[in-house]
Amino acid sequence: xxxxxxxxxxxxxxxxxxxxxxxxxxxxxxxxxxxxxxxxxxxxxxxxxxxxxxxxxxxxxxxxxxxxxxxxxxxxxxxxxxxxxxxxxxxxxxxxxxxxxxxxxxxxxxxxxxxxxxxxxxxxxxxxxxxxxxxxxxxxxxxxxxxxxxxxxxxxxxxxxxxxxxxxxxxxxxxxxxxxxxxxxxxxxxxxxxxxxxxxxxxxxxxxxxxxxxxxxxxxxxxxxxxxxxxxxxxxxxxxxxxxxxxxxxxxxxxxxxxxxxxxxxxxxxxxxxxxxxxxxxxxxxxxxxxxxxxxxxxxxxxxxxxxxxxxxxxxxxxxxxxxxxxxxxxxxxxxxxxxxxxxxxxxxxxxxxxxxxxxxxxxxxxxxxxxxxxxxxxxxxxxxxxxxxxxxxxxxxxxxxxxxxxxxxxxxxxxxxxxxxxxxxxxxxxxxxxxxxxxxxxxxxxxxxxxxxxxxxxxxxxx
Amino acid sequence: xxxxxxxxxxxxxxxxxxxxxxxxxxxxxxxxxxxxxxxxxxxxxxxxxxxxxxxxxxxxxxxxxxxxxxxxxxxxxxxxxxxxxxxxxxxxxxxxxx
Numbered sequence: 001x002x003x004x005x006x007x008x009x010x011x012x013x014x015x016x017x018x019x020x021x022x023x024x025x026x027x028x029x030x031x032x033x034x035x036x037x038x039x040x041x042x043x044x045x046x047x048x049x050x051x052x053x054x055x056x057x058x059x060x061x062x063x064x065x066x067x068x069x070x071x072x073x074x075x076x077x078x079x080x081x082x083x084x085x086x087x088x089x090x091x092x093x094x095x096x097x098x099x100x101x102x103x104x105x106x107x108x109x110x111x112x113x114x115x116x117x118x119x120x121x122x123x124x125x126x127x128x129x130x131x132x133x134x135x136x137x138x139x140x141x142x143x144x145x146x147x148x149x150x151x152x153x154x155x156x157x158x159x160x161x162x163x164x165x166x167x168x169x170x171x172x173x174x175x176x177x178x179x180x181x182x183x184x185x186x187x188x189x190x191x192x193x194x195x196x197x198x199x200x201x202x203x204x205x206x207x208x209x210x211x212x213x214x215x216x217x218x219x220x221x222x223x224x225x226x227x228x229x230x231x232x233x234x235x236x237x238x239x240x241x242x243x244x245x246x247x248x249x250x251x252x253x254x255x256x257x258x259x260x261x262x263x264x265x266x267x268x269x270x271x272x273x274x275x276x277x278x279x280x281x282x283x284x285x286x287x288x289x290x291x292x293x294x295x296x297x298x299x300x301x302x303x304x305x306x307x308x309x310x311x312x313x314x315x316x317x318x319x320x321x322x323x324x325x326x327x328x329x330x331x332x333x334x335x336x337x338x339x340x341x342x343x344x345x346x347x348x349x350x351x352x353x354x355x356x357x358x359x360x361x362x363x364x365x366x367x368x369x370x371x372x373x374x375x376x377x378x379x380x381x382x383x384x385x386x387x388x389x390x391x392x393x394x395x396x397x398x399x400x401x402x403x404x405x406x407x408x409x410x411x412x413x414x415x416x417x418x419x420x421x422x423x424x425x426x427x428x429x430x431x432x433x434x435x436x437x438x439x440x441x442x443x444x445x446x447x448x449x450x451x452x453x454x455x456x457x458x459x460x461x462x463x464x
Numbered sequence: 465x466x467x468x469x470x471x472x473x474x475x476x477x478x479x480x481x482x483x484x485x486x487x488x489x490x491x492x493x494x495x496x497x498x499x500x501x502x503x504x505x506x507x508x509x510x511x512x513x514x515x516x517x518x519x520x521x522x523x524x525x526x527x528x529x530x531x532x533x534x535x536x537x538x539x540x541x542x543x544x545x546x547x548x549x550x551x552x553x554x555x556x557x558x559x560x561x562x
Contacts (some may be wrong), residue, residue: 003548003552004545004548004549006497007487007490007491007544007548007552008490008497008541008544008545008548009497009498009503010489010490010493010495010497010498011483011486011487011490011541011544011548012497012498013486014482014483014485014486014540014544015537015540017482018479018482018483018536018537018540021475021478021479021482021536022529022532022533022536022537024475025472025475025532025536026528026529026532026533029471029472029475029532030525030528030529033471033528036471058523058524058525059523059524059525059526059527059528059529060527060528060531061523061524061527061528085466085467086467086468086471088520088527088528088531089520089523089527
């Protein structure tokens with residue numbers, strides 16, 4: 001041992017090459033060592049959920065900067081790097097992501113894109129929501145403006161995914177989740193969409209509730225266009241159900257006797273209350289026009305077109321709104337068709353016969369009250385009468401053989417008089433008309449069938 | 465330390481061999497050694513460096529270079545000790561008995 005101590009005094013010359021060795025080793029090894037430690041540290045953090053992770057290595061000291069989502073996660077991340085072989089010190093520059101209070105997340109849809117914004121609890125949740133939005137809204141651009149924050153309520157992911165499903169049902173609008181409160185606004189894409197969203201919101205995870213649902217349904221549209229050239233009535237838009245559809249179709253068939261009804265209606269839920277009660281009389285008013293368009297949008301009825309004569313235009317303008325259920329609005333834009341060229345009495349008779357061959361003036365059963373469906377036909381008869389102002393016209397009432405003759409005679413007279421009164425009320429001079437009842441004495445068909453009887457119950461216009 | 469050994473065993477082996485060679489020579493070398501008084505100062509310096517390394521007070525790359533230097537120096541000393549001892553053993557065996 002004493003020898004070793006003695007010899008060691010002579011070991012110093014070797015220190016000179018050793019220092020050279022050391023310098024070369026330090027020069028060549030530092031950067032590869034740092035790179036290796038950075039790689040191993042990053043690998044050690046692979047399973048730890050962090051955001052904005054930055055690792056820098058100086059010598060064997062690792063500086064770890066990252067945003068962690070919990071205190072446990074933060075400590076575990078630092079501990080993971082500390083256990084990497086070769087790491088001497090860890091400079092802990094980690095921090096917790098900010099806590100959002102309230103925790104607000106939102107999805108907003110406009111015409112071309114869906115923007116996700118607000119807070120998301122974890123990067124995995126953020127990407128999951130973005131992917132879900134892309135999958136739900138095929139073809140629509142999805143913009144991710146979500147930040148990462150702590151403080152999400154439990155089951156946030158499930159709630160947000162369910163709400164993303166609903167954004168697909170909106171044409172435009174916004175869904176906001178503030179802590180556990182859901183607010184919705186905007187316009188549903190389709191009729192029934194609002195109801196579908198309300199139903200889906202019942203499946204929100206436990207603890208979540210709807211604070212405000214202001215999703216509006218798209219306007220409930222019904223349109224009818226009367227084309228005098230093609231002689232068609234085109235119905236488009238929505239009706240509440242198949243019963244209303246059938247009723248509207250039948251009503252249109254009765255009132256538009258010269259036109260072919262093209263029915264493109266479809267049954268959709270979401271009709272405003274009183275839909276049929278407003279649309280049926282509105283169709284009646286359209287039937288009185290020479291050409292016209294009826295647009296029903298929610299509770300607003302717009303009727304535009306040309307009436308056949310001035311009195312009809314005034315009646316439609318003033319009368320239609322009165323028949324509507326409460327809350328409905330009527331916006332008439334009625335003008336008057338220019339008068340048709342005068343014709344002589346023979347042509348007038350032909351025109352009357354043609355019109356009355358296509359449809360009959362209808363009365364309440366057993367009474368002399370003209371039913372509203374006949375207004376369109378009467379307007380055309382009046383228009384024709386205006387074209388031959390010098391002709392005197394006999395309005396002839398006829399019945400079938402049911403009931404006794406005296407009653408039929410009286411009924412036919414009353415009905416003929418009711419029609420004459422209607423014409424006079426429309427502005428024609430009373431002196432031109434004579435109302436005559438013939439009872440059942442002049443049948444034009446057999447009275448042994450219902451069809452024949454129906455043909456015999458009629459009003460004829462005879463130019464004298 | 466274990467990581468450094470596996471990472472740069474070449475340099476460390478070099479230090480040991482250098483020490484072994486120096487130790488081998490030192491047994492038969494004539495000349496002055498390090499004066500006794502210096503030895504204490506050098507020992508104190510090495511102890512202070514070791515303490516600094518253990519306490520990890522030197523940051524960053526300088527800390528790494530200090531660790532590397534001390535390990536190489538330690539292995540050098542080990543090499544010296546083994547070299548000197550072996551050379552002394554060889555010399556004493558081949559020398560004629562007094």
